[in-house]
Amino acid sequence: MCGIVGILDLKGGREIARDLLDRMNQTQFHRGPVEGDLHLEPGLGFGHRRLSIIALEAGLQPLFNEDETLALVFNGEIYNFRELRTKLQALGHVFRTPSDSETIVHAYEQWGHACVNHLRGMFAFAIWDRPQQTLFMARDRLGIKPMHYALLDDGMFAFGSELKSLLALPGLKREICPLAVEEYFAYGYVPEPRTIFTGAHKLLPGHTLTLRVGQPVPKSKQYWDVPFTPHQQMTERDMEGELIARLREAVESHLIADVPLGAFLSGGVDSSSIVTMMAGVGSAPVNTCSIAFNDPSFDESEYARQVAERYQTNHQCETVDKDDYGLIDTLAGLYDEPYADSSAIPTYRVCQLARKRVTVALSGDGGDENFAGYRRHRMAMGEQRVRSMLPLALRKPVFGLLGKAYPKADWAPRVLRAKTTFEALARDLTEGYFHGVSINNDRQRKQLFSDSFRQRLQGYRAVEVMRGYADAAPTDDPLSLIQYLDMKTYLPGDILTKVDRASMAHALEVRVPLLDHQFVEWVSGLPSDCKLRNGEGKHIFKKALQPYLSDDILYRKKMGFSIPLAAWLRGPLRETMQRAVLNPALLDTGIFNVAYLKQMVDEHQAGTKDHATTLWSVLMFDAFLRKNGAGTATMQQ
Template sequence: MCGIAGIFHPETPKPVDPSRIAAMIAAQAHRGPDGEGIWTAPGVGLGHRRLSIIDLDGSPQPMQAGALTITYNGEIYNFAELRTELERKGARFVTEGDTEVLLHGWRAWGPALLDRLNGMFAFALHDADQGTLFLARDRMGVKPLHYVELSDGSLAFASELKGLLAHPLLRRVPDVTAVEDFLAYGYVPDDACLVAGVRKLPAGHFLHVQRWQGVPRPRRWWSLSFADRAGGSAKALGEELLARMRDGVRSRMVADVPLGAFLSGGVDSSAVVALMAEASKAAVKTCTIGFDEAGHDERAHAALVAQRFATDHHAQVVRPDDFALIDTLVHHFDEPFADGSALATYQVAALARKSVTVALSGDGADEMLAGYRRYRFQAAEERVRGMLPDRWRRAAFGTLGRYYPKADWAPRPLRAKATLLALGTDGDEAYARAVGVTSPELRAQLLSAEARRVLGGHRAEDRYVAAMRAAPARDALDRAQYADMMIWLPGDILTKVDRTSMAVGLEAREPLLDHRLVEFCATLPAGMRLHGGEGKWLMKRSLERYLPKEILYRPKMGFVTPISAWFRGALASEADGLARSRTLVESGWLDMAQVARLADAHRSGRADHGRTLWQLLMLERSAKRLFG
């Protein structure tokens, strides 16, 4: 795992100052503590920070092979097979790692190389003979890549935004549409950036820049389809699912450094550990963090799995209110990021790094096999929509939803406002609201009149609605999962894992996001993903030979962060201070009187605005760091 950066002049081969490349990779030194490299030629410069995982003493980067030079972040899990194929074609290798496979693969197949890769990656490849720069990002968006066109005509790129911010020509101007997006979701999606002009290469896309032809739009090279359905019995499909999970895990266990796994005691991480133990001759190293709070601590479940598979288990109790980490997270995420589980993810990554350099995680299973509770709610609401005429349903439930009180204080069965509003609209719109943090109505109150004018009708939910309506899908569950795979997964989950693991020099691998496994899961009948209200049904059934039912069928917990309680306790002064924040006042984005009313209503217990206050706090800290 590494950090990359570079500069390319598409119009004319101007010299590239090596000191600029040095500054861009120095800003990302945490991504590669084991070494660095800089290479420049007329019109181009590439930089690299290395975290050594495979071929520890070889494979320095940027790496050259004739006219080709590459800087690369990631792992190609099938590099050995590709190397054998390329050797049959006449390629001669001088290193033992996967980087050189990309160079020879490009020479043999050009952009079609991407279709052959099984891995997580973001790389930049310069072809001096063709005068081109080729940027590519993996299918799921596990590895990040940011780029920007600068005032001198150059194209600059870096793994993280901070790498671009190290370039003196990048103007730090905020993009208000990204503020709207962040307030809606709690993260800035992959098609947006808080710094105007900066773009993120979308997952499954490449950018092929030809000198003297400007910078084109990215091109999609991979997409996911839910349009087809696999045939066969549940038993047969379950066996195939398990085989593909096994392949995903085993392919990600190749490393020349200590390797282990995150173990929460949930289904996904437990499944990964079970399959690792099956494939490993030595005890698997596992890491768990716990909290001294009833209902929030999963150490006992993790210990049960660790004992079952005789792992070398490490557990540590951490403080869920370690507020000193807030500024650490702000530094590593660059843009505001308000997923409260980032605190715990950082802590478990730091624990893992004490004993391993590579850790496998269970991320991705909820998205590909309908594990989130919101899928169950969406399915139930769709059944109701299907029973009632649209006109009557919209009128009745829409009216009830508008007038039903927002009873944050009440028992959950009485908090019906969101459900009534959802039933009063169509399924795509309802799901777009369900995945959000701060509702469109509350955002309209929080944003200033000037911000709303600048937005010009831009609404964060529209990207979800558009993705669901364009999804290659058969039913509502397909559409919801597709949108989550395209938007939520790269924007929230994978960003969180990448930044927190890289912050401590740890490589995280996601075996359940092996693209062959993901593509297979998209073909499973909806009833084998979500069955009788049970998400990940086929996966759980297939794992019964490995894991006890108390692990497979217990309620989903996840990393719970008591944010609402914080803003009535230790962070109460921070909530009050938001309304007086010089950074937010000078930004002009928010109605500060409304921010004050929001904080007061939460602190008094009249409403629960904890997640929105957390968003505002992260927005304030990030904006201060980015824009001064």
């Protein structure tokens, strides 16, 4: 696990400033505190920070092929590197190190750009092909590892694992992108391929990017997608048996390491399934860790303890104060752009705890996306059943009117909060799902933004991100479609970003077996009613795990990593929120309707309305501005 950076002169031959490349590299010191190195030649510079996981003494990068015509910088792990190594050696390739990194170099030699199709793992890498004067970059299929890049006005191209590495470039345009702001306040993060700045971008998951000296336009190409190809008819019993076999194989493939290894254990289905499979693979006790909250309404550590006792793991649990709100500025520094998922706070803490004993931790992320485990999946399918009974021409005026007339009853029991449901029913599946997952829906963003900012958007709406994916989706099954939308937006933009930054802040590598692409491909072909049945998500997953986990673990109400936002903003963060709303840097962006900001603060603190999610997104946007220098982060005109 590492941090990588690079600069390429697309005009050819200009010297790369060593001190600039070093500054870029050092911004990511936390990603690889063990060692680092630079490589410079005319027109090219590569930098690397290393966290040693495999081949501890032999993985220093940049790494070259035999005649040094190819140079590689790589972040991630290749889980099938031993099989690939054997195959490549049989084809005549000579290896100089036992590292998984060198496998990529020889795979590129053998198969060119198609090398990515042979790699099983999480990765973001760049290869400089000196004879072809070509830079080839790739990101893993699901977006587990990040890759940012920028094309500068002077013809220099730069890339880095984190956005902060590009912010070291004096030539990077740091104007705030209005479309990215619209997307952030809808999703709670800036979805790929955009970043908050106009001058920087993210490489999409499952894509490669190719640049050739003398040709300044990068060429992006998709090499993989979630197939959702239905399996030939199988009985449920057969599905359950094959699911467990494939899960066990995926977990076992992720256990390759030359350093201490363990797992996160929340006591939920996904993390418990990983620990279960780990316990069945080896003889030594599994190292597990979890965090507890001093407020029982947020604490699920008892369930983690039950799993740990059943499988006799070497378990560690620490209690965290539910009012652990002191990380706001730390998080802004980790994510480099606005990021509003408040579960980043406990995620940071559990990574901090895990790093005390292990260097690699396995996580259960991906289970909800694979098996339709989110509450919003159930809600969306309920709404879709109503849509299927009534044509859009009838639904739109009827439910649109009800949505406008029905009060926003945040204070009421969930069954009476029908406004969002009515609004969703007036839309098609994609827009209805977008409406349901938005942290601030269209109506709320309209109130939040100033008139002048809405004019800058020129009618652009964040739903276009989902519409683009829906139009290209390989399935027309409603449940599969919304799972696909999650895998393209929420999974890489929120979940995987959160875990990557929180873990790398502590030099911890996190692996996600449930997102092994071979496992994802197989699960995507399961019938939808095996994933969501009678209002119960993860149906087939839970059935398959019944011999391994108790019903208390499998069928209890999902809790998640929640924190008491509403109470924080009425209590200990009250003054912080007021300062943020009045921060000149925030107001100078021209983005916000200042009167509405103040109204929300007053209503929330009086307890008459719950604006916690919106106010938190504003608070984290303000933290981003302060962290990045208010004067240098300006709005694009």
